[in-house]
Amino acid sequence: MSDLVTFGESLLRLSPPGDNRLEAATSFEVQAAGSESNVAVAAERLGAVSTWLSKLPETPLGKRVVGELHQYGIRTDVAWSRTGRVGTYYLETGGDPRGSNVVYDREGSAVTTATPDELNLDQLRDARVFFTSGITPALSPELRETTKYLLQAAREAGTTTALDVNYRRKLWSPQEAQETLTGLFPGVDVLIIAARDAKTVLGFEGDHRQLAHKLASQFDFTTVVVTRGSQGALAWHDSVVHDQDAFETDTIEPIGAGDAFTGAFLARRLAGNDVQRSLEYAAATAAIKRTIPGDVARLSQSEVESVVSDGVPMVSR
Amino acid sequence: MSDLVTFGESLLRLSPPGDNRLEAATSFEVQAAGSESNVAVAAERLGAVSTWLSKLPETPLGKRVVGELHQYGIRTDVAWSRTGRVGTYYLETGGDPRGSNVVYDREGSAVTTATPDELNLDQLRDARVFFTSGITPALSPELRETTKYLLQAAREAGTTTALDVNYRRKLWSPQEAQETLTGLFPGVDVLIIAARDAKTVLGFEGDHRQLAHKLASQFDFTTVVVTRGSQGALAWHDSVVHDQDAFETDTIEPIGAGDAFTGAFLARRLAGNDVQRSLEYAAATAAIKRTIPGDVARLSQSEVESVVSDGVPMVSR
Amino acid sequence: MSDLVTFGESLLRLSPPGDNRLEAATSFEVQAAGSESNVAVAAERLGAVSTWLSKLPETPLGKRVVGELHQYGIRTDVAWSRTGRVGTYYLETGGDPRGSNVVYDREGSAVTTATPDELNLDQLRDARVFFTSGITPALSPELRETTKYLLQAAREAGTTTALDVNYRRKLWSPQEAQETLTGLFPGVDVLIIAARDAKTVLGFEGDHRQLAHKLASQFDFTTVVVTRGSQGALAWHDSVVHDQDAFETDTIEPIGAGDAFTGAFLARRLAGNDVQRSLEYAAATAAIKRTIPGDVARLSQSEVESVVSDGVPMVSR
Amino acid sequence: MSDLVTFGESLLRLSPPGDNRLEAATSFEVQAAGSESNVAVAAERLGAVSTWLSKLPETPLGKRVVGELHQYGIRTDVAWSRTGRVGTYYLETGGDPRGSNVVYDREGSAVTTATPDELNLDQLRDARVFFTSGITPALSPELRETTKYLLQAAREAGTTTALDVNYRRKLWSPQEAQETLTGLFPGVDVLIIAARDAKTVLGFEGDHRQLAHKLASQFDFTTVVVTRGSQGALAWHDSVVHDQDAFETDTIEPIGAGDAFTGAFLARRLAGNDVQRSLEYAAATAAIKRTIPGDVARLSQSEVESVVSDGVPMVSR
Amino acid sequence: MSDLVTFGESLLRLSPPGDNRLEAATSFEVQAAGSESNVAVAAERLGAVSTWLSKLPETPLGKRVVGELHQYGIRTDVAWSRTGRVGTYYLETGGDPRGSNVVYDREGSAVTTATPDELNLDQLRDARVFFTSGITPALSPELRETTKYLLQAAREAGTTTALDVNYRRKLWSPQEAQETLTGLFPGVDVLIIAARDAKTVLGFEGDHRQLAHKLASQFDFTTVVVTRGSQGALAWHDSVVHDQDAFETDTIEPIGAGDAFTGAFLARRLAGNDVQRSLEYAAATAAIKRTIPGDVARLSQSEVESVVSDGVPMVSR
Amino acid sequence: MSDLVTFGESLLRLSPPGDNRLEAATSFEVQAAGSESNVAVAAERLGAVSTWLSKLPETPLGKRVVGELHQYGIRTDVAWSRTGRVGTYYLETGGDPRGSNVVYDREGSAVTTATPDELNLDQLRDARVFFTSGITPALSPELRETTKYLLQAAREAGTTTALDVNYRRKLWSPQEAQETLTGLFPGVDVLIIAARDAKTVLGFEGDHRQLAHKLASQFDFTTVVVTRGSQGALAWHDSVVHDQDAFETDTIEPIGAGDAFTGAFLARRLAGNDVQRSLEYAAATAAIKRTIPGDVARLSQSEVESVVSDGVPMVSR
Ligand SMILES: [Ca+2]
Ligand SMILES: [Ca+2]
Ligand SMILES: [Ca+2]
Ligand SMILES: [Ca+2]
Ligand SMILES: [Ca+2]
Ligand SMILES: [Ca+2]
Ligand SMILES: [Ca+2]
Ligand SMILES: [Ca+2]
Numbered sequence A, B, C, D, E, F: 001m002s003d004l005v006t007f008g009e010s011l012l013r014l015s016p017p018g019d020n021r022l023e024a025a026t027s028f029e030v031q032a033a034g035s036e037s038n039v040a041v042a043a044e045r046l047g048a049v050s051t052w053l054s055k056l057p058e059t060p061l062g063k064r065v066v067g068e069l070h071q072y073g074i075r076t077d078v079a080w081s082r083t084g085r086v087g088t089y090y091l092e093t094g095g096d097p098r099g100s101n102v103v104y105d106r107e108g109s110a111v112t113t114a115t116p117d118e119l120n121l122d123q124l125r126d127a128r129v130f131f132t133s134g135i136t137p138a139l140s141p142e143l144r145e146t147t148k149y150l151l152q153a154a155r156e157a158g159t160t161t162a163l164d165v166n167y168r169r170k171l172w173s174p175q176e177a178q179e180t181l182t183g184l185f186p187g188v189d190v191l192i193i194a195a196r197d198a199k200t201v202l203g204f205e206g207d208h209r210q211l212a213h214k215l216a217s218q219f220d221f222t223t224v225v226v227t228r229g230s231q232g233a234l235a236w237h238d239s240v241v242h243d244q245d246a247f248e249t250d251t252i253e254p255i256g257a258g259d260a261f262t263g264a265f266l267a268r269r270l271a272g273n274d275v276q277r278s279l280e281y282a283a284a285t286a287a288i289k290r291t292i293p294g295d296v297a298r299l300s301q302s303e304v305e306s307v308v309s310d311g312v313p314m315v316s317r
């Protein structure tokens, strides 16, 4: 029985070493990466027993994804499939003004055909929190249905539900996203959303405090977390807004910081911390994550706590 | 205007360094690889100006394929597409009894939708030889049509046509292959086929000499080349069978040796060598290819000639 | 509840890439390696749910060992310690006549102080088989006591006990090994021993069949497996000797083949196969293992089965 | 027929990975690098069909240079030589106050003996622009003659001529450079020059606008581009001076940015853009180039355009 | 006969490439590293013939340490031992707020048992300066005795003695350090100490000038150097305080900068420079060192001099 | 004072990793390599204090060569030059029938201008043996003079002289070699020569015993060693011929085995072993060398002795 169950896709992330370009790559670093598995890892590191649900083809590549996630310390409960691929994406990282670039190659992945009867729903019924992101319903019509079903099943079992909007413009249009996500919102207790997405996708306006208030009142969420990258985050909860600055950080890898934030926030809430304290842990986790190569928050709770209690550490020897 | 035009798919080959397993891979070496581009490179190295026709998505990955093929020295004439992927495959190499393993991930690639009107048919009409492999029609119904059309267009333009059967059991069944390929044979002048495929796919029986005779007589080919790996190859031409032993070789990479053989054979025929001499070049090219990492015959005509004229070289300094 | 529980040390194996010498190394490949964790992985791959018991320091290095073992698919139950190191060894591999060389640097590792009360004995009491190797009691006086205690606890709980003699001359003398191990034998049901060790350490004489008979009769084992490297293995069981040839193999990495053999043998026995069939699986597993870099049998049961049912596979595509 | 033809040397650039020192190097990254081939690549990427003329030894290293340049997308027309080397240089990159360091090892390279009759002058006669840099005549007395001849041949054929002064103090003294280059200026239409070189080498004084005016009036150039690194660039043309700021950039690799600037400027002029617009493209190309490892502007016109039309991109996914 | 003799431990530093975490490491870069060997290398590079005294096990790893130090250009005089290990430490480097982390694994190293009679004391008796750091007596009771003995032996032979306090909190407490080090101070001529250590370990107060004065007067040193990282350093000598700013630097690797500073200071004093000039060299050496990967100051005196005489160099070509 | 002094060139050897081709290389492994430095290293490892004399440019590359040779444990006495390059060669290794290929790029190296007055002749006058190879006089007319002078200077000082013919067809013709080398022979005491070179270069005939006899009698050598690769070696000394088989070996790197043989032979003769015993050490050293990547015999005397006293070692743990 897990504290947190997440559902979604984990892809193979193929990335040229260093600052190399995709067109020049003679090798790729490979890593399992996906918003919901990232969230599970971050939560596990911050104290929550976490399980990732998904569907994968029974190939060496599918097995590789699960092996890597086990290495990070989480549990998995996967529907093994004879058809479908392991989704991939190609990531090229680069400084300004080049910027980083993602080439998705994830169509036809096994998880896009996942139906509720293939998944071990007892996992989410027995959990305390169920999490998925807005990426999942963006992947296929089947997954829109499945996501809705899972949120409902969790709700019915008394499991708190959490959703990170995580809008990806290369997957769907703002209009499609709005329509689908607002259809899911009635089943969601905790919403995490970037201020940018609240505006672009949902069409809300105002400063971040206003965004949180409006979202909470319109969709009746228990908690709304609005993230603003290097400008911090805030959470609406019980009609109160809690504000949190971002910690300063030397960014090695921006990708995965949002997932680390979310996982840490959920884990600390599960551990009984109040909203303000959980935000502080979440911001510190995200700051450390940005110093770690790859998508995943390979860090420990004690490292997060030493950032929370301030002191930027020197070389420790 | 090229001596040789080939049509087919070139994929990204993703392969863990050394003898590492796919499940353990933290990085992949990446290379553009495909039977028809391999054949074009080998032919170019053996003296034939060669062009590869295909269809690719206009992404950094599609551009990467073309850039790599240019590096090998061939020309390309590609239909750039806004949809479809670059096909990939994962290759794990290993000694016996593990063996090597290929995981194809090539469904939905751009080339599978290639139609004759998207391709620059003048290329093959102006060429002296047009080549494709049995892999191409295996990839999609559209490509079965397109392959047939191209063979016909070449024939009508007076371009000699060549086909390597190259049966891939992970792509289609022997029955499907037989039906499709025998439908193409009337448009083919030069057939290259592994003895194994002649039996398994086409249902022929007998020793390799008999296979060549039967194939030639049944389908009215000008030339039939039957390959037998380390046991050598033979060619039927003008009712005569020419036999050629394989050269001894330290195999680093078995993949691509067949393509190297075929490219060299076609190039030497184009250069005016007789069938026996061309077989000798082809066997020597395949032997050198097996010492070279990757799919592609990165070698020179003078290296092939020094093998043909015997002497296994020592360290040359 | 596991089918198999193993107890022992897993070290960090530090090895220069390729055939490089230790004196020339500018980098090391690092891997968690240890006889008992290797056995657990091989058994898991062959179908037995497996757990590794040990003691490690609560440092990033200790966590790294556990993370890696999780990646291989086994469970761990570790006593976390504030003192002691993670043991290491440096491995240089080389062809003849250089040979491979191991420099042990494992003194003072946390596991050398492990006492029964620190370990979760319920794990082995609930298991069907408990396994350790002769390396474990070689590591410290405390571990000699602990090993004896664990064998006894397993026996009392009705858990079958298995021991691989695995003599290491850099750890102790034949005399010390003989004295300690023969003291443990009364608690052992299944003995695995290299023919060489039976002679050098235990002082037995005769051919391998005689060795098996004498060992079984003198120490009252249920099963005795005598291994002879490339010459195969044999097992004495119910007064019958079963013989098994080794499979031909292209050796990339000899280290870990014995552990793979043992893990597979135990797993197949647990799965209900008879001794002869289990030996066959064990020999096939060892053969595949030798083609895989590193200590660990990263392979699948279906791969083993395809070797057992003969066919050395070609490139499969 | 090319839009742009360039003539010069491309060397093998040997560079330790990362920030490593030459004295500590155990490996070198290798790349073909040279001002004129760099300019050709940048121009090709910005829309101009480009060909590089040179002379190379017919060795695997000479072939390697040409293969790499083909990969970048340009054409080559090389005089193959039985004597002479491929020039090399060793590059160590490092932060301040260490700085980067180049050790030239280029004496005796094949191109230093190139005479006009060895080169395919039809290439530059058929082109719209011919380009070389001040490095070329610095390499040997023969190349001073050849450079002069080529500029004249281009002029006579109605091909616009362009020269980048590109002073290298490790190749010749300011006095030698001044004497040689001013002797070439009468054959040059478009001059590109660093403000620093205008002062140090040519002895001009004043701010950059004055430098441009004086150069244009004294030598009767059609266009003079004065570059000032991070302070931008300006162009004198038809008695008007056009100013352009540099774009902000995260510099990974400063080397090659000047060549990227020049190639882009020439390509956009060839494409019909006015001087101001071409400068803007050139500055954006240089800014992106600085984020790309290696000498070469591996980028696309659309990337340059997205910088020109402002927006520094975020991770695009 | 050396100008400088140093005594201490050199460990194998095992560090994941790039910014990778220890828990994620699949390989380690390895380097010989230790304060006293680092100081010897820096001094050698700045003109002082330098010898490192130590004790190592006669294993490939011990030989590797000596080979690497020879590569840096220093001499070694090592007591070869049949027991004891080569100490190691694991270094993970990371930006803020993660920080770098060192996991020491150095207990039981051969040098911790070094006694004066095992060491070639003629080396330090014949030298002009003898140096060790506060790390050495922290390693074992035997080394406390040995350090004291060596300082005395040097003093008696008329060799100037120098000590860098170099407090390491993972080795001993401030109280232990204070007690031991103040017991050694009477044998020390030149003290190097971080302002931070003067406060934390020795309990001194005041600004850095006051710290220097108090230390000099209380312990009767000839010279006291107080270092303050990026805020510079100062030296008390003959009752005069000399101040030196730090040079600006792009830090690639902070570790070893203090050792580089000390080695350069001692070398320039040995070369006859006055205290102010020596400080300037020391600060420039430390600044360049920070741009060099690894512990060791792989640089040349001429590079240091070009920084001292100002100019931050551009790419030099 | 050294036992052995050698004189010659050490080049930077640039070699693509693995079996990669030069035309495909994106990186090179780099190592200092040269017959005379290789011989010095092998001799040092077998017990002879060894010094390498040469001339190098005072650049980071020249320093790199010396640093690497120090790492191997030998002494160097180098004339530092302001002109000339560090010679290089590109090495591509490959199995049959491709073979390995060397592209020399060593013209104009500093050592080619070395004159006796630039070299520290006291080194060879104080040594017991002076060694050079036939490569040295092949490099330039100056070096022919210098080699002759050094052999004479050694002879006059009572230093035994040794020469390895080491014919390189890419450096000079058999005729040039014969003329030059036979002119040097009167100054040589110990000749080492491949049977192949005795025939091809010197025009001798007969089996290897006859070759040794004829060489000894015609040129009045004290000792003649005739090597025959995998067929062993023999030595003529005091009118007796001593025969030695080659040891079986897994060849990783054939290059440098001859130098290892020669260095070991000279070192064991210096240590007082008789000719037969020294041949045995030499053959064992060459066999181990062939298992070690790179040019240099990174091995220990004890490893050689364990091969001499037979036993091919297993994994030692
Ligand atoms: Ca990257
Ligand atoms: Ca993600
Ligand atoms: Ca591979
Ligand atoms: Ca293929
Ligand atoms: Ca290895
Ligand atoms: Ca083991
Ligand atoms: Ca670099
Ligand atoms: Ca350049």
Ligand SMILES: [Ca+2]
Pocket (backbone or CB within 6 Å): E015, E016, E017, E018, E019, E020, E091, E092, E093
């Ligand atoms: Ca690092």
Ligand SMILES: [Ca+2]
Pocket (backbone or CB within 6 Å): E033, E034, E035, E256, E295
């Ligand atoms: Ca240190």
Ligand SMILES: [Ca+2]
Pocket (backbone or CB within 6 Å): F015, F016, F017, F018, F019, F020, F091, F092, F093
């Ligand atoms: Ca190689």
Ligand SMILES: [Ca+2]
Pocket (backbone or CB within 6 Å): F033, F034, F035, F256, F295
């Ligand atoms: Ca050599």
Ligand code: NI
Pocket (backbone or CB within 6 Å): A017, A018, A029, A293, A294
């Ligand atoms: Ni990375």
Ligand code: NI
Pocket (backbone or CB within 6 Å): A093, A252, A253, A293, A294
């Ligand atoms: Ni990254």
Ligand code: NI
Pocket (backbone or CB within 6 Å): A015, A253, A293, A294
């Ligand atoms: Ni990354």
Ligand code: NI
Pocket (backbone or CB within 6 Å): B093, B252, B253, B293, B294
């Ligand atoms: Ni391969």
Ligand code: NI
Pocket (backbone or CB within 6 Å): B017, B018, B029, B293, B294
């Ligand atoms: Ni490869």
Ligand code: NI
Pocket (backbone or CB within 6 Å): B015, B253, B293, B294
């Ligand atoms: Ni490969």
Ligand code: NI
Pocket (backbone or CB within 6 Å): C093, C252, C253, C293, C294
């Ligand atoms: Ni290995």
Ligand code: NI
Pocket (backbone or CB within 6 Å): C017, C018, C029, C293, C294
């Ligand atoms: Ni390996």
Ligand code: NI
Pocket (backbone or CB within 6 Å): C015, C253, C293, C294
């Ligand atoms: Ni390995």
Ligand code: NI
Pocket (backbone or CB within 6 Å): D093, D252, D253, D293, D294
């Ligand atoms: Ni760079």
Ligand code: NI
Pocket (backbone or CB within 6 Å): D017, D018, D029, D293, D294
């Ligand atoms: Ni780079």
Ligand code: NI
Pocket (backbone or CB within 6 Å): D015, D253, D293, D294
């Ligand atoms: Ni670079």
